[in-house]
Amino acid sequence: MVKTSLILGIAILVVVGTVLIGCGGGGTETGTLQFYANGEDFVRQGFVSKDGWSISFDHVYITLADVTAYQTDPPYDPHSGGAIQPDVEIGLDDVYTVDLAEGGEDAPPILVGEVQDAEVGHYNAIYWEMVRASSGPAAGHSIVIIGTAEKGGQVVDFTISIDEECRYSCGEYVGDERKGILQGDSIADLEMTFHFDHIFGDADTPLDDDLNLGAIGFEPFADAAEGEPVDINMTELHLGHVGEGHCYCLCE
Amino acid sequence: MCIKRKLITGLIFTLALCLVLPMQVYAHGARIEYTSSTEIEIVAKYDTGEPMGGAQVMVYAPDDPSTPWLTGVCDDEGRFTFVPDSTKSGTWDVQVRQAGHGDMAHIPVGEGAVVAGSSGGYSVLQIVLMAVCVVWGIAGTALYFSRRRA
Numbered sequence: 503m504v505k506t507s508l509i510l511g512i513a514i515l516v517v518v519g520t521v522l523i524g525c526g527g528g529g530t531e532t533g534t535l536q537f538y539a540n541g542e543d544f545v546r547q548g549f550v551s552k553d554g555w556s557i558s559f560d561h562v563y564i565t566l567a568d569v570t571a572y573q574t575d576p577p578y579d580p581h582s583g584g585a586i587q588p589d590v591e592i593g594l595d596d597v598y599t600v601d602l603a604e605g606g607e608d609a610p611p612i613l614v615g616e617v618q619d620a621e622v623g624h625y626n627a628i629y630w631e632m633v634r635a636s637s638g639p640a641a642g643h644s645i646v647i648i649g650t651a652e653k654g655g656q657v658v659d660f661t662i663s664i665d666e667e668c669r670y671s672c673g674e675y676v677g678d679e680r681k682g683i684l685q686g687d688s689i690a691d692l693e694m695t696f697h698f699d700h701i702f703g704d705a706d707t708p709l710d711d712d713l714n715l716g717a718i719g720f721e722p723f724a725d726a727a728e729g730e731p732v733d734i735n736m737t738e739l740h741l742g743h744v745g746e747g748h749c750y751c752l753c754e
Numbered sequence: 755m756c757i758k759r760k761l762i763t764g765l766i767f768t769l770a771l772c773l774v775l776p777m778q779v780y781a782h783g784a785r786i787e788y789t790s791s792t793e794i795e796i797v798a799k800y801d802t803g804e805p806m807g808g809a810q811v812m813v814y815a816p817d818d819p820s821t822p823w824l825t826g827v828c829d830d831e832g833r834f835t836f837v838p839d840s841t842k843s844g845t846w847d848v849q850v851r852q853a854g855h856g857d858m859a860h861i862p863v864g865e866g867a868v869v870a871g872s873s874g875g876y877s878v879l880q881i882v883l884m885a886v887c888v889v890w891g892i893a894g895t896a897l898y899f900s901r902r903r904a
Contacts, residue, residue, distance in 0.1 A: 683819055745856065
């Protein structure tokens with residue numbers, strides 16, 4: 503009787519131990535983390551610049567590289583401008599040229615790429631580089647903006663090419679919903695948001711607002727069609743965001 | 755045997771008396787209950803220093819980073835105060851947004867604050883249970899074989 507009880511006890515131990523090891527997983531849970539690029543309604547639907555030009559966009563090519571998501575503790579502070587200190591890090595290997603104006607006025611943000619075996623957790627920081635494309639419609643440039651502007655009956659078809667390369671270090675996405683919270687066998691996303699009103703200004707925002715004070719407007723680009731170059735300082739324009747959240751930016 | 759039983763009965767009675775007596779002694783005393791709370795105040799401003807008066811505020815507790823624990827608006831000075839649930843230690847996230855601008859503050863609350871992010875491995879409970887299982891298994895096996903030899 504005692505012998506049977508002992509054997510039964512050992513058998514139960516083996517089963518319990520096996521189950522516990524199974525619960526431990528022997529590794530980490532994973533899910534899919536997607537990376538999106540978003541030019542917002544400014545790009546998709548067009549807008550009026552601070553100097554009264556009604557601008558619509560046919561293509562807005564932007565080339566992205568070294569797109570990386572991080573889990574950081576403590577959370578990364580983009581105001582500090584320091585390096586991101588990650589606990590977990592995943593990223594995309596390729597260089598991507600995407601057209602932020604792709605699709606109609608109500609098109610969703612552009613899917614840049616995804617990592618399917620991303621460790622679960624909260625990806626609360628993101629880094630990317632905006633680089634000159636080596637091929638394709640934006641070859642030689644980091645940004646190519648193609649569209650039409652109209653003011654007082656004057657219509658200008660424009661192509662604006664930007665060659666500066668930038669590095670963006672950002673904290674958590676700021677918007678209607680929190681992003682980057684990845685659970686097992688599920689999908690989460692992060693967004694690289696580009697505020698083109700920072701380049702052209704926005705007629706719907708007061709002219710003395712910081713956004714308009716720092717923006718170039720469209721007038722210089724209209725003049726550029728007549729041969730006057732436009733000096734663009736991408737570091738000061740703060741094109742890259744995470745939703746409404748700001749990033750630390752360095753361009754050269 | 756009888757004396758032993760009386761002793762045990764006496765002990766139980768004394769113990770019960772000790773538990774009841776204090777309630778009788780302090781039945782007419784005053785009683786003050788209090789809770790200690792720590793209020794958190796944030797002040798939201800634009801880069802220019804202008805207060806974000808009327809900005810939307812969303813507060814997230816450490817145990818549920820997806821759902822706002824509290825929502826509200828900043829006052830004219832950009833201030834917003836709240837009292838976090840002290841039982842939820844960790845990093846409380848406060849998001850403030852207005853007119854296309856926003857930021858998020860991360861405020862540690864309580865000792866040993868733990869932030870989101872997870873890694874694999876075993877929980878403490880699992881480790882303890884496994885250790886007990888191993889010890890029990892070794893002892894059981896030893897007893898089994900020692901009994902056979904005897």
